[in-house]
Structures are given as C-alpha cells and as structure tokens.
C-alpha cells in the first residue's frame with residue numbers, strides 16, 4: 001500500500017511531528033510505501049486565489065501546476081493520512097488552505113476507492129472532547145463533510161487526546177498508538 005502522509009505543524013519538535021514520525025515508522029516496518037507532504041517545510045502556500053477557483057461549467061479545468069502536482073500525489077496513493085493538531089476545534093488554517101485548493105472538483109471521481117485517515121491531536125482530554133458533542137462534530141466534519149464531499153469511500157478519525165499532559169507515560173502511549 002502507498003500512503004500519502006500530510007503533516008501540518010509549524011515546529012519539527014512538536015508532538016504532532018513526533019506522532020507523524022512514529023506512524024511512518026510503523027508503516028515502513030510493515031513494508032508500506034510512504035510519500036510525505038510536510039505542508040510547512042515544503043513551503044505550501046495555503047492562500048486561495050482566483051486562479052484556484054472551481055469552474056462549475058468545466059470539471060476538466062486545468063489548475064495551477066502546484067495544485068496539479070498535489071492532485072497527482074493523491075491519485076498515486078492508496079491511502080491519504082493527515083496528521084495535525086486540533087486548532088479552534090477544526091483543522092489548522094494551513095491544512096484548510098490545502099484542502100480548499102487541492103480537494104476540489106478536479107479530484108472528483110479519482111478518489112472514490114481511496115481510504116482517508118485523520119490523526120488529530122487534541123489538547124482536550126476525552127471528557128472535554130465529548131462535552132457539547134465536540135468529538136461528534138469533528139468526526140462528522142472530517143468523515144462525512146470533507147471526505148464524503150470528495151466521494152471518498154472509507155474515512156476514519158483517530159483522536160489523540162490530552163496532548164498537553166505532563167505525563168511522559170501518557171505521551172509515550174500516544175506515540176505507541178500512532179505506531180500501531
């Protein structure tokens with residue numbers, strides 16, 4: 001299986017980055033192929049411009065080369081994995097910009113058979129996330145609204161809770177989960 005792993009975090013020493021590393025370690029040990037997209041370090045520009053706009057009359061519109069390159073990477077992968085921290089109960093703006101620009105009409109019909117995995121790190125613990133249906137809202141947004149809109153058949157969310165904990169044991173358990 002080939003996985004396109006997209007990581008979103010401004011710092012390489014972040015827990016998000018370590019989670020991504022451990023996840024990829026697990027993939028490689030199981031002989032899966034990995035294509036890594038590091039939105040910050042690869043210099044992805046998340047700002048949506050007029051050039052990026054969908055053309056509802058023309059589903060075959062030719063998008064900017066950088067967008068086409070990212071679409072090709074998606075098409076070449078079997079599974080799309082996103083590793084990111086929860087910011088304002090949503091995806092960070094960098095990732096949102098990527099989704100706005102790359103997950104558009106041009107991808108429709110090309111991702112049906114792919115799987116998506118959203119690995120989201122939350123500062124809040126499990127009780128915090130279930131209050132006010134925060135977890136339900138987020139899961140629904142990622143699985144149904146985003147992946148469903150792109151017609152992806154299988155989408156799954158894994159929340160890694162309580163990421164600001166000072167317990168080394170807890171943090172290690174999150175990394176272990178990412179690996180497995």
Ligand SMILES: Cc1cc2nc3c(=O)[nH]c(=O)nc-3n(C[C@H](O)[C@H](O)[C@H](O)COP(=O)(O)O)c2cc1C
Nearest residue numbers: 014015016017085086087088089121122123124163
């Ligand atoms: C801008 C910003 C917004 C955040 N919003 C939330 C939030 O809405 N809910 C939450 O549980 N944690 C929130 N957090 C905490 C992050 O989820 C937490 O810092 C992250 O999971 C820890 O991983 P990291 O060390 O890789 O950043 C926020 C953090 C930042 C910097």
